[in-house]
Amino acid sequence: MGLFSKLFGKAEEINPNHIYAPMAGQAVALSEVPDPTFSEGLMGNGIAIQPTDGKVCAPFNGTVDMMFDTGHAVSLVSDSGIELLIHVGLETVGLNGAPFKVKVKSGDKVKKGQTLMEADLEAIKAAGLPTITPVLVCNCDDYPTFNATIGKAVSNADVVIEVAK
């Protein structure tokens, strides 16, 4: 690909095995999530993000599988078949949608970087709930190779999980 098409190309080329950080913040190990449903990995393998900004962006090119009507969680399937759950904060289902401004709906095609929702992190904290956000590959059994990035600050420009069949 030439320099001009790189600079002005219409769609960003995405490695189909890469998952970018859906939120900006500190990437931490799933085991640091203070909720066994997530930290024991029974819902999938992944990481968690301690977010510094409430914007949740598409982590790859794919389809919104299920935007919960309470807005606190969204599942997506990448064009290559990765099933991902982003659960914004813990116990946030009980907030009934108030801190979540949803920008996409179930079935929508999304491009990496597209805003999925905006979470009001201060409102979540004010409700006494953690904002730590598990990011889980639900079909991790399909991917024997699973590399996660943890222990550093990340943004939507950074790959946080790399999988391979």
Place this chain on the structure above:
Amino acid sequence: MKEFKHVIADPLGMHARPAGMLVKAVAGYASKVTVTAPTGTADAKRLMALMRLAAKQGMELTVTVDGADEEKAAAELQAFLAANL
């Protein structure tokens, strides 16, 4: 094949936590477990499929259990749903 029904009592419906707990419960059985809601049908071993049902409080789920350990699995899953959803 065994079949039973469960009406969702959890005011929050089938959200991530009960769906995850159900996947974990079902993973221990050899039988194929299928959950049918008014909104669709899901393989209970697949978290994403269960969440996609968007099953709400008051909805009736029909659970079918088919396989070598269906007797035990159906009895235990019925108790599990009564306690957790």
